[in-house]
Amino acid sequence: MSKKLTTSVAIFILLVLIDQAIKYGFVFLNFGFESDCISLVLAYNYGVAFSMFEFLSEYLKFIQLALIACILIYLYFNKEVFLKYYIPISILMAGGLSNILDRFTYGAVVDYVYWHCGFDFAIFNFADVIIDFAIAIILYMQYKQYKEDKKRA
Structure with missing residues (x-):
């Protein structure tokens, strides 16, 4: 458990630092890039995905912290889930908390x-990408487990 927890914490810290460094660059160092398909431009999202719930902007940080706390409590009482999915959980938590x-x-x-190549898509960041990546890993692991269970039955 301690090796997995150490690995989990290391992944978490590394990804949060990377994400925050990139964001710092856009906010304070004027990072940016324009092309025909993709642009790197600073934007602030006061809502959640696709700016939904923007009217809750003052409360979202507390709502999201409460959701993270619920997840951590669940993982504390279901350690086998953490042990099985510790890498994607670390990635997911890094993106969310960042x-x-x-x-x-x-x-x-x-x-x-x-x-904006062919169609306009929502503006996003590295944390959003790693959250999606973590979910893809969990879904893949679930599918793999399903196939193994089906083969045994």
């Missing part, structure tokens, strides 16, 4: 990747 940190630091989530 975006919550933005809400406390900047008043909104810092987004900067704007896809």
Whole structure:
């Protein structure tokens, strides 16, 4: 358990630092890039995905912290879940908590990747990408487990 926990904490810290460094660059160092398909431009998201619930912007950071606390409590009482999924959980928590940190630091989530090739897509950031990546890993692990269970039955 301690090796997995140490690995989990290391992944978490590394990803939060990477995400926050990139966001710092956009906020304070004027990072940016324009092209025909993708632009890197600073934007603030006061809501959640696709700016939904923007009207709750003052409360979202606390709502999201409460959800993270619930997840941590669940994992504390279900250690086998953490032990099985510790890598994607670390990635997921890093992305989520980094975006919550933005809400406390900047008043909104810092987004900067704007896809506009053929169609306009929501603007997003590295934390959003790693959250999606973590969910994809969990889904893959679940599918793999399902196939193994089906083969045994």
